Amino acid sequence: MMRRVGAIIWILAILAAAGYLGTRLASGVTLESNILALLPRQEGDAAVQRASDRLANAMARRFAFLVGSHSPEQAIAAAHALTAALKQSGTIASFDSTVDQNAQKKIAAAYFPYRAGLLSEADRIALKAGNSEAVKQRAMTSLYGIGGMADSRLLARDPFLLMPAYILGLPAAQTKLAIDGDVLTAKDGAITYVLVSGDLAGAPYALDFQKAFHKVVADAEPHLKAVAPDVTLIRTGAVFYAHDAAQEALDETSIIGIASLAGTLIVILIVFGGVRPILLDIFAVGSGILCAFLGTLTIFGQVHVLALLFGVSLIGISVDYSLQYFCEYFDPGAPDSFARLRRVLPGLAIGLSTTLIGYCTLLLAPFPGLKQVATFSVIGLSVSCFTVMLCYPLFDRHRPYVPGNRFVRIAAAHWSLWEAKSKFAIGLRTILILALAAMAIGGLAKLQVDDDVHHFQSLSPDLKRQEGAFARLTGTPTGTQFLLLRAANTEALLQQEERLEATLGGLKRKGALADFTAVAQFVPSAARQMENRALIQDRLLRPHLESYLAEIGYDGTPDYPTPAGVLTPAQLPNAGPFALVKLLDVSGPGEAAHVLLLSDVRDDKAVRAAVAGIDGVRFVSLADDWSALFAEYRRYAIGLLALSVALMFPLLAFRYGAIRAMRVLAPSLLAVAVAPLLALLAGVPFTFFNAMALVLVLSVGVDYSVFCAETGGERKPVTTLAIALAALGTILAFGMLAFSRVFAVHAFGVTMLIGIFIAWLFAPAAGDRARRQ
Amino acid sequence: MPRLPGVLACTVLAMLCASANAAPATPQTIAAGEILRGHFVQARQLEGFAKPLKSEGSFTLVPGRGLIWHNEKPFDSAAIITAGGILQLSRGQEAMRLPAAKLPGLAQLYTILSAALSGNTAPLQQAFVVTQSSNESGWRVELKPLDTGKQAMTQIKRLVLSGSHYVESVEVERSSGDTDRITFSAHTIGKADLSADELAELKAAAK
Numbered sequence: 001m002m003r004r005v006g007a008i009i010w011i012l013a014i015l016a017a018a019g020y021l022g023t024r025l026a027s028g029v030t031l032e033s034n035i036l037a038l039l040p041r042q043e044g045d046a047a048v049q050r051a052s053d054r055l056a057n058a059m060a061r062r063f064a065f066l067v068g069s070h071s072p073e074q075a076i077a078a079a080h081a082l083t084a085a086l087k088q089s090g091t092i093a094s095f096d097s098t099v100d101q102n103a104q105k106k107i108a109a110a111y112f113p114y115r116a117g118l119l120s121e122a123d124r125i126a127l128k129a130g131n132s133e134a135v136k137q138r139a140m141t142s143l144y145g146i147g148g149m150a151d152s153r154l155l156a157r158d159p160f161l162l163m164p165a166y167i168l169g170l171p172a173a174q175t176k177l178a179i180d181g182d183v184l185t186a187k188d189g190a191i192t193y194v195l196v197s198g199d200l201a202g203a204p205y206a207l208d209f210q211k212a213f214h215k216v217v218a219d220a221e222p223h224l225k226a227v228a229p230d231v232t233l234i235r236t237g238a239v240f241y242a243h244d245a246a247q248e249a250l251d252e253t254s255i256i257g258i259a260s261l262a263g264t265l266i267v268i269l270i271v272f273g274g275v276r277p278i279l280l281d282i283f284a285v286g287s288g289i290l291c292a293f294l295g296t297l298t299i300f301g302q303v304h305v306l307a308l309l310f311g312v313s314l315i316g317i318s319v320d321y322s323l324q325y326f327c328e329y330f331d332p333g334a335p336d337s338f339a340r341l342r343r344v345l346p347g348l349a350i351g352l353s354t355t356l357i358g359y360c361t362l363l364l365a366p367f368p369g370l371k372q373v374a375t376f377s378v379i380g381l382s383v384s385c386f387t388v389m390l391c392y393p394l395f396d397r398h399r400p401y402v403p404g405n406r407f408v409r410i411a412a413a414h415w416s417l418w419e420a421k422s423k424f425a426i427g428l429r430t431i432l433i434l435a436l437a438a439m440a441i442g443g444l445a446k447l448q449v450d451d452d453v454h455h456f457q458s459l460s461p462d463l464k465r466q467e468g469a470f471a472r473l474t475g476t477p478t479g480t481q482f483l484l485l486r487a488a489n490t491e492a493l494l495q496q497e498e499r500l501e502a503t504l505g506g507l508k509r510k511g512a513l514a515d516f517t518a519v520a521q522f523v524p525s526a527a528r529q530m531e532n533r534a535l536i537q538d539r540l541l542r543p544h545l546e547s548y549l550a551e552i553g554y555d556g557t558p559d560y561p562t563p564a565g566v567l568t569p570a571q572l573p574n575a576g577p578f579a580l581v582k583l584l585d586v587s588g589p590g591e592a593a594h595v596l597l598l599s600d601v602r603d604d605k606a607v608r609a610a611v612a613g614i615d616g617v618r619f620v621s622l623a624d625d626w627s628a629l630f631a632e633y634r635r636y637a638i639g640l641l642a643l644s645v646a647l648m649f650p651l652l653a654f655r656y657g658a659i660r661a662m663r664v665l666a667p668s669l670l671a672v673a674v675a676p677l678l679a680l681l682a683g684v685p686f687t688f689f690n691a692m693a694l695v696l697v698l699s700v701g702v703d704y705s706v707f708c709a710e711t712g713g714e715r716k717p718v719t720t721l722a723i724a725l726a727a728l729g730t731i732l733a734f735g736m737l738a739f740s741r742v743f744a745v746h747a748f749g750v751t752m753l754i755g756i757f758i759a760w761l762f763a764p765a766a767g768d769r770a771r772r773q
Numbered sequence: 774m775p776r777l778p779g780v781l782a783c784t785v786l787a788m789l790c791a792s793a794n795a796a797p798a799t800p801q802t803i804a805a806g807e808i809l810r811g812h813f814v815q816a817r818q819l820e821g822f823a824k825p826l827k828s829e830g831s832f833t834l835v836p837g838r839g840l841i842w843h844n845e846k847p848f849d850s851a852a853i854i855t856a857g858g859i860l861q862l863s864r865g866q867e868a869m870r871l872p873a874a875k876l877p878g879l880a881q882l883y884t885i886l887s888a889a890l891s892g893n894t895a896p897l898q899q900a901f902v903v904t905q906s907s908n909e910s911g912w913r914v915e916l917k918p919l920d921t922g923k924q925a926m927t928q929i930k931r932l933v934l935s936g937s938h939y940v941e942s943v944e945v946e947r948s949s950g951d952t953d954r955i956t957f958s959a960h961t962i963g964k965a966d967l968s969a970d971e972l973a974e975l976k977a978a979a980k
Binding site for chain 1: 815817819820821822823824826828842844847848850852854856857861863864868869870871873947949950951
């Protein structure tokens, strides 16, 4: 009666959870797909974190298209059509590809009052060298040149035309683009490309936003074709990569999910016969996944696609509990459903405990993403297991054992492999162990550790090609490396940047990097502005202005006032290229900080060496930092593995005694040690993801040993059948991951595949003699 | 307010070439591989200046590659205009480079040049209201910028081109009140006979 009440309460709770999840789903759920979101925050340096965050965020929100056609007019028309479609969709926060006349006016208006302190690099060098003649000559060339490089209004206020030279010297974002009317174009042979770029209004890693944006672009394409029949689109931006990766992950999730569920169900149907076990199994697995999804959503507010991917693979593990139970159909000592449960209960409880220990150590890790995976798994597995324990006896109407099942006979062979005293069995065991050892040694010889984040992302080759074409055609700098500068105030930063310009300029000439962008290139330091004023006054105006004006025949008095203050970055409008200046300012409370962007760093050792030892300057490479993080967490995962063993051991020792506990752990430890070596032999380097897979191999592998340790006598073949089916289910789930295009998932899958196979193969070796007296 | 004056240069250049086709009589076109050379005198009347700024020199138009505008008086300087922008040389040394990427309008130069040379005035009509007239002694084309909202064109108030065979005079009135008057003479069409200096200049400009 109590059991019945417990089961009914449990079922009602599951139904309530299902209903609640339904309402949550109806109101929209954020699925996160940024692989880096799975990573922990970088510890320690808040300024580095802030700078990285701002840059990464800003970069992630960028999108760019090149709309190409053989006809320049059609390309422009198609670009306008695309812009209009994007604008209308509301997915875009702002465009920066249209030449904004107002922005250009704003730029000029911001600088003009301070012109007496602004000098282009060439003019400054000329004046410092005493070569004021060159500056004068340039002005004259402009005055007398074709079409009038200067008009009277400008001349009256900037007699030596220093201002246009300064403006021209400002860094340009995309060096190869040409301004054509109100659009930016690039030529590639006979094809004219028009730039359409800007910032997204939504988070590029949010699946619903990706979908919406992708749909807008897909819907716009026929319109573009109508305008320009030969239109080609080159696209680049995190949103495209993210969409591609998320699509891949979701596709794989559904394929793997369906395949592993279908495979498992077919196995159950064949082995146990009848629809009832299938329905029960679906109920156990389904209740687990449902509650896991809901729990993760409630705790974290969103669900990461990878958590979902790993989570769905749980089908392969949570089904183990059902299999243990169903295998009791073949146990002569378990005539009815309650007897069956009694038989498997200790195994289930210990199996669940060891598995939960494995996953709970993941919770201890400072990985936000893995916490999600762990939470998903702990909830899912617990709920599935409790469903088996509470509900199966109630609904199970299977007839008592009938001897002579062929599956049981086959499974019995697995056990005899480890128990039989025959020469054949001993020989086979020896060969097996030697072969494994030989392969492990082979893997050891190829030992290679890989933490490079570039290898983990498995970016779509097609998108990478487009990104390359985009960078080549537009001259857009690429790279995620920068210098982080810190000082007490902005003026000190600007002066530091001016000193660095010389150093970096030298490195640029040597080819160590393509270019760099600093705030000081947009706004000179106050000290530099004062120095420029003195240069202009002492070396240009005082000695040359009068003779120059007489020479060109100007009658008036130029209006060239000395400004009251100096130009500061804060005075620049947040428009056009100045948006970049605002982005580079990463000052925090009580501290001024600037980012100095480095593009295409080809020799990072040289750059590092050049800035090493400069106080308040730090070389930051996002990709390298992430790689270092992966290395750190790879080591962390191995630590977790050791911790899991340390936590499992007392539990096992409590039930089996210390020596037998070691015997129970041995097959899993063997799998953990050998699986990465065999993966290496197969060409998969050891990464953080392999290490994570090993945590699972241990948790699941120990289950198999525990089930074997808990069995005995006539039940042995029943248990080996159960673990064979369980391993088959797990391999169906994770073996599929080995075929993933995503490197991380692939590495994870291969390790799981090999590890689970070894753990299963050796599991009976933990049996019988380990049984508690 | 600094000007972005390259556009104007382009426009004038475009006129130089376009005028040949705009003539109702026998429009002088330049065949592929041919080069148009000539002499120019430019007088710029700027506000606040007692007398116009006068300069003269020679020009060389190489279709598909660019235009060399060589000032000989009052001092030696040159401007090489290409699809990529304008390179200014002062006494043979690079004085200033105006990339098309930074100056609105410069990029169309190449397009407008080739369009004009092939007798296609459509690109001009996109930016200007074109009024043509002609008599036995010659032709006159007046261009007024369309209100396209493009900054490049707001600097120009009116352009007047005239000539009998080739374009002989270009007058540019600007919104600042400044006026440029350029007169052309001694046109010759030759085969590809660029000097080493000219080739070097074009190469430098294309860099």
